[in-house]
Structure formats: structure tokens, C-alpha cells
Amino acid sequence: MWKPLYTNISRHVSLNREDEAVIESLFRHRRYRKKQYLLQEGEICRYESFIIKGCTRTYEAGEKGQEHILQFGLEGWWVGNLYSFLSKTASGYNIDCLEDCEVLQITSTDLENLYARCPVMERFFRIIIQNAFIALQNRILNTLSKPASERYHDFILKYPQIEQRVPDKEIASYLGITPQSLSRIRKNYRSGKLP
Numbered sequence: 001m002w003k004p005l006y007t008n009i010s011r012h013v014s015l016n017r018e019d020e021a022v023i024e025s026l027f028r029h030r031r032y033r034k035k036q037y038l039l040q041e042g043e044i045c046r047y048e049s050f051i052i053k054g055c056t057r058t059y060e061a062g063e064k065g066q067e068h069i070l071q072f073g074l075e076g077w078w079v080g081n082l083y084s085f086l087s088k089t090a091s092g093y094n095i096d097c098l099e100d101c102e103v104l105q106i107t108s109t110d111l112e113n114l115y116a117r118c119p120v121m122e123r124f125f126r127i128i129i130q131n132a133f134i135a136l137q138n139r140i141l142n143t144l145s146k147p148a149s150e151r152y153h154d155f156i157l158k159y160p161q162i163e164q165r166v167p168d169k170e171i172a173s174y175l176g177i178t179p180q181s182l183s184r185i186r187k188n189y190r191s192g193k194l195p
Contacts, residue, residue: 001029004052005104008076012127013120022118026110031102038079038095038103045084045091047105051077054101055165059173060093069174072098072159072166078128098166148177152185 002024009015015023027050032038038056039045056073058081070093073079084091085108106114115122142151152175156163163171172182 001052001102001104004076005050008050009121009124013124015118015120019118019120022114023121026114027104027106029102029104032097032100034097034100036097036101038097038101039081039084039091039093041092041094042090043084044088045081046107048078048080048082048085048111049095049103049105051075051079052102052104054097054099054103055162056095056097056101057166057170058093058095067173068176069170072162072170072174074159074162078132082129082132098170143176148175148181149185149188151175151177152182152189156189 002020005023005027006015006020028047032054038047038049041061051073053075056079057069058071058073058079059067059069061067071079073095079095081091081093081095083089088108111125115125142154146154155171155175168182169179172179175182177185
């Protein structure tokens, strides 16, 4: 259960056995069923979650019931609402499971404890937060400036194999297009008419 987390961490920092013992004492292992929420709009985000197995989606529900998907989370990804987690304020969006999921979670209190007992983890979280900020900026810029076909191309590069795991309506929502447009773009892409 710990190996995927340690693999993720080792991309940025090195841990010793004492660090691993601290991590194992502070993270909690949980399982969620498909369609179960990790976080619901209006709740305070109590955990940062590392996905061991499964797929999540982070989304906002609009006034007319439409969903605006911000992100998918796959194995080896971190999910949560950092603003809610750090500020202890209500989340403006939801995180739910598109598949049965297995995660490792840490509370904000335990995260501070982790930083104090294992300083290398403060560096790790700084790096992943920087990377997440850069990814968010790129996502916003792509959404504002690229045509849908290029957004689809970027999507399949970022999320390889996700088309077999996520319904088309979810992918279309993430891309900000209709399912019909996604079908047309995908057909053109497969026939070599797109980048």
C-alpha cells in the first residue's frame, strides 16, 4: 500500500526509514466506493488525498445542474481543495469517485506534524504545490486560448488511457464542449486530421 506513495515522493526528495515510519504513522488508508464523495461542496476539506487506486473527478455543479470538471485524479495523483484545506473554509466544489478508490489521506494538523518531524516532506509538498499551480495556469490558458481540438490533444497526452475509464460526457465537460463536439473531434483526431 505504501509503495505508490514512496514512488511519488522519491521523484522529488529522498526518504530514509525513519521518515517512512513517520509518514506511516500520520497517513490514513481509506477506501471509497464508486460515486462516493471525498469532498462535497459546502464542506471543509479535511484531507489531502493520494490516490493509490481508482479515478476521481473534481467539479463544480452549476446553477442549472451542469457540471464543470476541473480535474481528474488517477493513480499517483494528489487530490483535495488546498484553499479549503488550509483556510478551513467551505469548499466551492466536489470531489467524487468515478471508480472504486483507495487513498492515503492526511489532515492539516498531521501535515504540520509531518513537516516538523520530517522536514524533507515540507520541501516535497512545496514542489508539488508549485507544479500544481503551474498546471492550473496552463489549464486556464489552454481553455482560454486553444481551440477544442488542441485541448483534446493536450488532454489525451495528460491523461493517457483515461478514455477507457471515464464517460464521454465527463471528458466533454472537462474540455468545455458538448459530447457531440467531442465525438466529432475524436473522429477527426483518429483519422489524422488533427495535431
